[in-house]
Amino acid sequence: MFRLDDKIALITGAGSGIGEAIAKVFARQGAQVIVADVVSEAASRVAEAIRQQGYSATAVAFDVAEEEPVREAFAQLGGYRRLDILVNNAGISHVGSILETSLDDWERVLRVNARGAFLCAREAVRTMTEQRPQGGIIINMASVAAQIGVERRLPYSASKGAILAMTRSIAMDFVGHGIRCNAICPGTVQTPFVEGYLARNFPGQEEAVRQSLHARQPLGRMGLPEEIASAALYLAADEAAFVTGSALVIDGGWTAK
Ligand SMILES: NC(=O)c1ccc[n+]([C@@H]2O[C@H](COP(=O)([O-])OP(=O)(O)OC[C@H]3O[C@@H](n4cnc5c(N)ncnc54)[C@H](O)[C@@H]3O)[C@@H](O)[C@H]2O)c1
Incomplete structure (x- = not known):
């Protein structure tokens, strides 16, 4: 169950935390993993750890919010020149209400979390619609902050709301091209x-x-990073073939209150 044999998977923000756990479980389940992070040493460390376990991983460093580096990274795709799975996981946080959020804060958070996810998803969709056979899977890391009001998380919540809306749009626009696009909404991990x-x-x-x-x-x-990685594995696998445009909540019951 939940095998990803021979799938090419790029995970952004995979040099730490949830992205690192996703890269590791995807590799263990058979994927060739491209570990992407803005911090080059972090990406290399995770890719090396995966290879040490006998699985396949390559590291690539780029800022998800810079158009040209993103384009180059997706043109190369770690040498595979094919993409089956993108996990848009890179993200940053900010604490503050609207009165505690400067325009710089707003732009900094939206730049990585929303613009970065947009740029990477756009390149992924281009690749997935051009390759043969067409298709692929995009998983966007949102948050419960996109669904409920979390105190003093104004720009972070807005950025994650944008990700949820983008998830549904991509899912509907490319359902005929074999692309499934889903989001995960973790609680605190x-x-x-x-x-x-x-x-x-x-x-x-x-x-x-x-x-x-x-x-x-x-x-x-x-939550534990591995518990979010398990959800990503499910969404990436053939067992989730009927799932698209959804937001999978993994939050220890927080939003059920
Ligand atoms: N930890 C939580 O409680 C939680 C809850 C809900 C959602 N999330 C989301 O999960 C994702 C991962 O969070 P995490 O807790 O593992 O964070 P983390 O800080 O441990 O890891 C994030 C990684 O993203 C990388 N990164 C940051 N900016 C980047 C950029 N511009 N380009 C490329 N890489 C960049 C960082 O270098 C880091 O390695 C984020 O999108 C976050 O918003 C986290």
Whole structure:
């Protein structure tokens, strides 16, 4: 079940956290993984770790929000020149209400999370519609913040809302080309993303705030990167052939409250 044998899969933001876990599980399930990250050493570290396990991975470094580097990366596709699966996972956060969000904050977050996802998805759709046989799978990392109001997450929520809308648009526009496009909406997941948020915003109170992040989810804990990677694996696999345009919520019950 859930095999990805011989599929070429590019995962952005795969040098850390959820993207790293996705790259590792995809490789274990048979995919040839292209580990992409803006931090070159992080991409190389993850690709090397995958190869050490006896699986296939290559590293590529580019900023998802820069048009020309994205175009070049998708032209090369790690030498495979074919793409079966794109996971648009790279993302950054910001804490603040609308009154705590400068125009620079807004543009910085939207640049990576929305513009970056758009640029990568556009190149992926171009490749997937041109290759033979046509088709492929796009998985966009959204968030529960796209579905419910999370306090002081104004530009982050807006960027993830854009991703959900883009997911549905791509799914409908290219359903006839064999492309399935879905989103995942994680709750809070324990990754360097969250640890960075604690260090930046709550210095000295990290442990208390970490416990509140565990507690706000009815299951009483944050998710694990591997639990989100399992959802990505399902969406990427043939077992999800009837799933497109959807948003899979993995949030310990948070949005059910
Ligand atoms: N951790 C959570 O609680 C959580 C919850 C919901 C959604 N998400 C989403 O999941 C995704 C991954 O989050 P994570 O927690 O694993 O974060 P992370 O910070 O651990 O990893 C993100 C990776 O993206 C890379 N990146 C950042 N900007 C980039 C750019 N411009 N181009 C290419 N790569 C870039 C970083 O270098 C990093 O390796 C993000 O889109 C995030 O919004 C995370």
